[in-house]
Amino acid sequence: MATNGTHTNGGEETGTFKLKAGLAQMLKGGVIMDVVTADHAKIAEDAGACAVMALERVPADIRAQGGVARMSDPDMIESIMKSVSIPVMAKARIGHFVEAQILEAMGIDYIDESEVLTPADEENHINKHKFKIPFVCGCRNLGEALRRVSEGAAMIRTKGEAGTGDVVEAVRHARTVMGEIRRLTSMDEDELFTYAKNIQAPFALVKETAELGRLPVVNFAAGGVATPADAALMMQLGVDGVFVGSGIFKSGDPAKRAKAIVEAVTHFNDPAILLSVSRNLGEAMVGINVTTMPEGDKIAQRGW
Amino acid sequence: MKIGVLALQGAFIEHEKMLRTLGVEPVEVRLPSDLEGLDGLIIPGGESTTIGKLAVTYGLVEPLRQFAQTTPTWGTCAGMIFLAKDIGIDRQPILGLMDITVNRNAFGRQVDSFETDLPITVLDDVPFHMVFIRAPVVTGASDGVEILAKLTDGRIIAVQQGHLLATAFHPELTDDTRLHRYFLELVKSYSKKLA
Numbered sequence A: 001m002a003t004n005g006t007h008t009n010g011g012e013e014t015g016t017f018k019l020k021a022g023l024a025q026m027l028k029g030g031v032i033m034d035v036v037t038a039d040h041a042k043i044a045e046d047a048g049a050c051a052v053m054a055l056e057r058v059p060a061d062i063r064a065q066g067g068v069a070r071m072s073d074p075d076m077i078e079s080i081m082k083s084v085s086i087p088v089m090a091k092a093r094i095g096h097f098v099e100a101q102i103l104e105a106m107g108i109d110y111i112d113e114s115e116v117l118t119p120a121d122e123e124n125h126i127n128k129h130k131f132k133i134p135f136v137c138g139c140r141n142l143g144e145a146l147r148r149v150s151e152g153a154a155m156i157r158t159k160g161e162a163g164t165g166d167v168v169e170a171v172r173h174a175r176t177v178m179g180e181i182r183r184l185t186s187m188d189e190d191e192l193f194t195y196a197k198n199i200q201a202p203f204a205l206v207k208e209t210a211e212l213g214r215l216p217v218v219n220f221a222a223g224g225v226a227t228p229a230d231a232a233l234m235m236q237l238g239v240d241g242v243f244v245g246s247g248i249f250k251s252g253d254p255a256k257r258a259k260a261i262v263e264a265v266t267h268f269n270d271p272a273i274l275l276s277v278s279r280n281l282g283e284a285m286v287g288i289n290v291t292t293m294p295e296g297d298k299i300a301q302r303g304w
Numbered sequence B: 001m002k003i004g005v006l007a008l009q010g011a012f013i014e015h016e017k018m019l020r021t022l023g024v025e026p027v028e029v030r031l032p033s034d035l036e037g038l039d040g041l042i043i044p045g046g047e048s049t050t051i052g053k054l055a056v057t058y059g060l061v062e063p064l065r066q067f068a069q070t071t072p073t074w075g076t077c078a079g080m081i082f083l084a085k086d087i088g089i090d091r092q093p094i095l096g097l098m099d100i101t102v103n104r105n106a107f108g109r110q111v112d113s114f115e116t117d118l119p120i121t122v123l124d125d126v127p128f129h130m131v132f133i134r135a136p137v138v139t140g141a142s143d144g145v146e147i148l149a150k151l152t153d154g155r156i157i158a159v160q161q162g163h164l165l166a167t168a169f170h171p172e173l174t175d176d177t178r179l180h181r182y183f184l185e186l187v188k189s190y191s192k193k194l195a
Helices: A017-027 A038-047 A059-065 A074-083 A097-106 A142-150 A168-184 A189-198 A203-212 A228-236 A254-266 A271-278 B012-021 B048-057 B061-070 B078-083 B178-194
Strands: A007-009 A012-014 A031-035 A051-054 A088-093 A110-114 A135-139 A155-158 A218-221 A241-244 B003-006 B026-029 B040-043 B073-076 B084-086 B098-103 B114-118 B128-132 B137-141 B146-150 B156-161 B164-167
Touching: A017 A155, A017 A218, A017 B114, A017 B128, A031 A038, A031 A254, A038 A051, A038 A074, A038 A254, A038 B048, A051 A074, A074 A088, A074 A097, A088 A097, A097 A110, A135 A142, A142 A155, A142 A168, A142 A203, A155 A168, A168 A203, A168 A218, A168 A228, A189 A203, A228 A241, A228 A254, A228 A271, A241 A254, A254 A271, A254 B048, B003 B012, B012 B026, B012 B178, B040 B061, B040 B078, B040 B178, B048 B061, B048 B078, B073 B078, B078 B084, B078 B098, B078 B164, B098 B156, B098 B164, B164 B178
Parallel strands: A031 A051, A031 A241, A051 A088, A088 A110, A110 A135, A135 A155, A155 A218, A218 A241, B003 B026, B003 B040, B040 B073, B073 B164, B084 B098
Antiparallel strands: A007 A012, A012 B114, B098 B137, B114 B128, B137 B156, B146 B156, B156 B164
């Protein structure tokens, strides 16, 4: 195996960064839903999800039950892979490269190196360049996003605060990243050097971001999206798509809510459609107010 | 020239960028009314199940079918699936306009996605850099379908049937504008024919 994860076979190359980032490009404008069973996965696919995240417990339950949250059982993930034709993602703990190796051996489509699970390494993230499988990672700001890209992440998601159903942190993180990029685009090169140093990100990626006027990889929102309006809000703030974790299967009518959120992401700029898909969705997940939550309970601060 | 890009889900912005570099301002198509006055349409890559479901919910399937019956339309990856007559499963909505059989996810999962360089018959001799992401393949084509490109093992990856074009790979993920230019020429020659 080549050390950078790239393989060449008779003129055909696999595992390249273009292919990793390219799959994320195909997911844009879509909704990726957390599912814990094959039945959930089918409901998500039928509702129009562009991918599913297979895991044993949704973040709201991880919060409620406590304990160490680890990679899910491969059998459970495989049963979901067999049940749908859309891409299937799964989570590995931050820094736990062996969990990632196991997920790669299963042929999962995307790995989420996720703060929702209990971190395995409090200093280092996974060296994602070593894998053929693409990774998505969370961020709260531009520096964190570009550090993950430099480690090989082919997709970024703003973290929000998973398992709360409160969109406030997702908004904070998306506004932070977008605001920092807007400031970058007005700097000259001299200032970019200092900015890169200050946000602890590689200069080349800072420069590329400034030139593109956006992150060099696809950027979804995550962590607290519970309604079609939440999803459209994140899209209007400039993200490329939305992850919905607990918000769907912790609500009164998951199938209906899932479909409504998918439609809200496509038609995020059309208030008449947003109005119609927001009607009669049944109960939203109860949720936790992040502002009154003890600091120690917040999981977005995991990741370095 | 007005070219639409189906913008329900997927890599529509990449196609729009390609069109802009060629001097064409694209129109995003999300609702049937967006098709009015278009000279051509691109159906991008994305998740074909998602695109199909959104097309059904917003009443786009029949208007898209009528549009593409008479107007140049190009499908890439998921778009190729959408244009095909036969995809081996009934529960996924398709336009069913091209006389081809398409196998979805023909190469396997993401780990089997690949890049390669191969010639395309209707372009010059320079090989085209092709990016295949969980790509489909054409497993059968009727006589009226022209085969534009094949993998080295003979599997069909680009076809044209009159004003309809389909590719299993993603030219919009490269800097090579030749296929986009080819499609724009197709649109031009077709609108001349009508005029």
